[in-house]
Amino acid sequence: MKKLLHVGCLLGLILVTVLSGCGGGGGKSTPPTPIVYAAGYYHNGGEIPFYWTSNDAETVTLSTTSGGAIYSIAYGNGQIYYGGYSKGGPCFWTGNTLTSLGTDGEVTSMVYANGNLYSGGYYYDGDGDLHACYWIGANNIPNALVEDSGRLYTIVFGNGAVYGGGYYYHDSGLNLPCYCKGNAPPVTLSTQEGYVYSSSFADGKVYLGGFYGSTPCYWTVDNTDNVEFFDLSPNSGQVKSIICANGTVYCGGYYDNDDGKDIPCYWTGANNVPTRLPIPEGTTEARVESITYANGTVYCGGYYSDGSKYYPCYWVGGASNPVSLFPDGVNGGSVKAILVK
Numbered sequence: 001m002k003k004l005l006h007v008g009c010l011l012g013l014i015l016v017t018v019l020s021g022c023g024g025g026g027g028k029s030t031p032p033t034p035i036v037y038a039a040g041y042y043h044n045g046g047e048i049p050f051y052w053t054s055n056d057a058e059t060v061t062l063s064t065t066s067g068g069a070i071y072s073i074a075y076g077n078g079q080i081y082y083g084g085y086s087k088g089g090p091c092f093w094t095g096n097t098l099t100s101l102g103t104d105g106e107v108t109s110m111v112y113a114n115g116n117l118y119s120g121g122y123y124y125d126g127d128g129d130l131h132a133c134y135w136i137g138a139n140n141i142p143n144a145l146v147e148d149s150g151r152l153y154t155i156v157f158g159n160g161a162v163y164g165g166g167y168y169y170h171d172s173g174l175n176l177p178c179y180c181k182g183n184a185p186p187v188t189l190s191t192q193e194g195y196v197y198s199s200s201f202a203d204g205k206v207y208l209g210g211f212y213g214s215t216p217c218y219w220t221v222d223n224t225d226n227v228e229f230f231d232l233s234p235n236s237g238q239v240k241s242i243i244c245a246n247g248t249v250y251c252g253g254y255y256d257n258d259d260g261k262d263i264p265c266y267w268t269g270a271n272n273v274p275t276r277l278p279i280p281e282g283t284t285e286a287r288v289e290s291i292t293y294a295n296g297t298v299y300c301g302g303y304y305s306d307g308s309k310y311y312p313c314y315w316v317g318g319a320s321n322p323v324s325l326f327p328d329g330v331n332g333g334s335v336k337a338i339l340v341k
């Protein structure tokens with residue numbers, strides 16, 4: 001039975017900047033005040049999609065009943081788009097307005113390019129088969145990606161083509177990390193089990209973040225389809241989100257310490273020494289699941305947990321404790337996408 005790539009995470013991640021007016025005296029302009037957009041889900045008997053902006057510090061719930069999540073944020077044509085699912089169907093929101101793209105599936109990665117919104121994800125057909133695909137704008141007719149058994153977690157547009165990343169199920173019984181270009185067959189990136197979770201495009205290259213075995217890593221693919229590999233071990237862990245900005249690659253994720261505890265972090269370039277992010281005392285688990293870069297600063301979204309509650313949050317740089325979007329905690333949840341404008 002055919003199965004196709006499922007878009008899980010995502011995270012496409014985009015930077016946004018708000019201009020402020022000129023200051024008084026001497027015609028000096030005041031620096032722009034960045035606005036942080038964070039989105040994801042929390043648990044309340046089921047998954048509930050939410051977004052949060054730093055200019056009003058208010059959490060906005062996009063569904064009042066269980067069954068929804070946001071996995072990606074995109075910016076284009078003056079609009080903020082939130083991609084995910086609602087009540088079992090793939091969709092995106094423009095502000096609080098829902099656009100449905102089907103009845104059974106998810107949007108888990110988005111990118112705005114060439115005047116179009118590309119929403120990557122998957123849907124189930126009438127036979128229950130999983131199909132990786134992408135939608136353009138509000139057109140609910142999906143464009144199929146490669147037909148193979150596996151899942152797709154991320155989508156990006158570059159070099160005139162749509163790229164998808166994830167894994168496919170190999171005859172050996174392993175899930176092998178891969179990418180596909182358009183509807184061409186998947187290109188295997190490792191002979192060990194692993195996933196591609198996130199992608200970015202810059203300077204003619206596609207950047208793919210993920211892991212193989214227990215090794216956090218990323219790959220690059222140029223316009224001649226040449227692949228390069230970058231190992232971010234020695235620590236075990238995973239790259240959950242990647243962005244290339246100003247010629248530098250930033251990979252957000254986590255590594256495991258000697259006690260097997262997940263430590264939130266990000267890597268800069270090919271340096272395999274991660275920047276560990278601070279967490280509150282008593283934290284038992286924390287991960288970065290989204291990353292972006294703006295105005296010389298790295299922003300990371302994710303969560304931390306004290307063992308009884310989860311705290312969807314984000315970090316600004318690497319020096320301060322995370323900003324919790326639910327100060328009282330929730331039964332589960334995470335910031336799956338972050339954008340700064």
